[in-house]
Amino acid sequence: MVKIYPSLLAADFNNLENEISEIEDIVDGLHMDIMDGSFVPNISFGFPILNSVRKISNLNFDTHLMIKNADSYIDEFSKTSRQLTVHYEAVTHLHRTVSRIKELGCEAGVSLNPHTPVFLLEEILPYLDRVLIMSVNPGFTGQKFIESSYKKIKKLHEMKLKLNPTLDIMVDGGVGENNIAKLYNCGVTSFVVGAGVFHQEDKRAAVLNLRKRAENND
Numbered sequence: 001m002v003k004i005y006p007s008l009l010a011a012d013f014n015n016l017e018n019e020i021s022e023i024e025d026i027v028d029g030l031h032m033d034i035m036d037g038s039f040v041p042n043i044s045f046g047f048p049i050l051n052s053v054r055k056i057s058n059l060n061f062d063t064h065l066m067i068k069n070a071d072s073y074i075d076e077f078s079k080t081s082r083q084l085t086v087h088y089e090a091v092t093h094l095h096r097t098v099s100r101i102k103e104l105g106c107e108a109g110v111s112l113n114p115h116t117p118v119f120l121l122e123e124i125l126p127y128l129d130r131v132l133i134m135s136v137n138p139g140f141t142g143q144k145f146i147e148s149s150y151k152k153i154k155k156l157h158e159m160k161l162k163l164n165p166t167l168d169i170m171v172d173g174g175v176g177e178n179n180i181a182k183l184y185n186c187g188v189t190s191f192v193v194g195a196g197v198f199h200q201e202d203k204r205a206a207v208l209n210l211r212k213r214a215e216n217n218d
Ligand SMILES: O=C(CO)[C@H](O)[C@H](O)COP(=O)(O)O
Pocket: 007, 008, 009, 010, 031, 033, 136, 137, 138, 139, 140, 141, 142, 143, 172, 173, 174, 175, 192, 193, 194, 195, 196
């Protein structure tokens, strides 16, 4: 089953409640990009925004911590988000961080920047619920998909079959109607989509079209 998580980074915050209600019943959650202006060259949003969005939606929050020092914040993020993902490149004691996320009752994910090879996850993979492959350099919506991501996802899928068959492989960055079927065939199970949903006139039709294209191999 294809899972689709629209990324709030691309949403219109002046019209947020309407934009979310348009797609609420057909998506698997909202992807929340937490950016600190240090690990990534952008600043997005934090606890007050997540708490506000929680008041207008019961959707699952898939929260992606693009921050240094994630250990200091995961307890607080676990209050609104059931899925927490940290960056391999930003966390020193990854096993400890992943264990803490699970102790908090959340699903634990690790994200890789485009230059980071998947083999580095071999030891931690059995402990994870999710690996998030960044298919753009993180920081901004609307960037071009990096083509070498296909090969990387195929390698991760091979590791998944050997080490953790229930692993969720998520991709984020430049995903749209032209590449979603190919990504699904490479082994992606969850898709984060920003501009491909929130920058479209009909957001509901965009989500349905993405799901259909992946499932029909179109
Ligand atoms: O993490 C991200 C960028 O760093 C975001 O999830 C981004 O919103 C993806 O947007 P798009 O689908 O437009 O590339």
